[in-house]
Amino acid sequence: MKPKKRVTIYDIAEKLNITASSVSRALNNSSHVNEETKKLVLKTAAELNYKRNILASNLRMGKSHTIGVVVPRINQNIFSNVIAGLEEVTNQQNYNLIICQSNESVAKEIKCVNALVDQHVDCIIISMSVETDDISHLRNVISHGIQLIQFDRVATELETLKVINDNEQASMEAVEHLIQQGYRRIALLEGPQNLDIFKQRRNGYLRALQKHNIEIDEELVMKNAWTKELGAEATRKLLSLPNPPDAIFASTSDFSALGVLDVAHDMNISVPEQLGICGYANEAFTELTNPSITTIDQFSIHMGRTIANLYFEEAKNTETIRQPKVISLKPELIIRSSTLRNAK
Structure with a gap:
């Protein structure tokens, strides 16, 4: 069975014979739209089962509220626990995680990183594959203005936020x-x-x-x-x-x-x-x-929490020039x- 086409503001506009921009303003509770039109747009949106595109809305405001994570293998203790720690903190901040695994392949790692850049994530958190020796794709992340945090397996020559073990x-x-x-x-x-x-x-x-x-x-x-x-x-x-x-x-x-x-x-x-x-x-x-x-x-769950907290702390930092932090945790x-x- 073919899935139904997603309802857009253009469908609502067509049904009500008004412009799409008027629908958008009504859905955003703009003062430039009268109350009667707002009520009609909201009623029609509910009838058509319209769902707002949160990602597009967030991007218009300059944030996707999404963090990408690239790990070598999800089924290894350190990486699954880091993800658990990350999720614990990001959930509290109403952020979403997109999780990718490279399967220890540099080609797959590059593909994952590029896909996350294309999705306009706010931050990419990565632990490198065993094959990675060229870090051009990581430099590309920084050139796009996306926060990059490295953990566990890091490129020391790349000046980014890092969370590592001793x-x-x-x-x-x-x-x-x-x-x-x-x-x-x-x-x-x-x-x-x-x-x-x-x-x-x-x-x-x-x-x-x-x-x-x-x-x-x-x-x-x-x-x-x-x-x-x-x-x-x-x-x-x-x-x-x-x-x-x-x-x-x-x-x-x-x-x-x-x-x-x-x-x-x-x-x-x-x-x-x-x-x-x-x-x-x-x-x-x-x-x-x-x-x-x-x-x-x-202590990989703690590592995940540390990484997430580091991102949110840095997001509040208004200094234009600052030294990238490196946090070293002590294993046992x-x-x-x-x-x-x-x-x-």
Whole structure:
């Protein structure tokens, strides 16, 4: 069945044999239209089931009251929780969210961003895909006068509002915990180094080893192991080394940590006695695995609230020249069974 055509002010004008501008003024309660005409227009609008185009009305006033959000994957804990935190605050301010996911594709990310620009959103909030190394599409957002807020995965060279985690410190604390539990050959599963968050996590890993005078072995650093499948593949390589690691820090995600755990089970390697495992992001499943997985909580709902509040605070700021704010949040190490070797 074909959907009915949307009723417009031109339909009302045709039925009443008046101009569309008169209908518009009547619907907006203009003093330039007499009361009798207003009542007639409102009555006819109700009969025809006319619905005002709120977006067009808001755009005429210079605001869409809409914020676009672009995330790599909606089904990951950090991104779904950031969206929940954003929505909590934006709902209170009567703003709408348009949510897009890039699926870790830069081409899809560019398409999402351009679509949001075309829809005249007031702000675009983005965490970049793993493929993103050219940020021309983000510069385009700024050139259109649209507020841009980056979070989690950010382009540091782009001067925008940013909400980030202290990834380096969190990673250092995670590796220090492994060292305190007696692990010495600690491997790192790292993400693409074009993204600053993965550079920071690598730096935290290296700092912890240096602090405790543990030799850095590049053989134990596995590049681009940021999914469950890639984490499993990297783990098989690591555990087949003549001198394999006794712990693996999956700095990319808990999904890669899950890949580590699956391989350990398949190879009958005892966790945490023979192999310690630490992930990153505090996905819900990390409490339910056997053993439960030590991880890092990024407080992503709080991050979402922080981003939204930052936007509304900046919207009230009347200064013509101001430094873009960077808010850094402190993650927390959540210690579980997969690394508690000394508790046995």
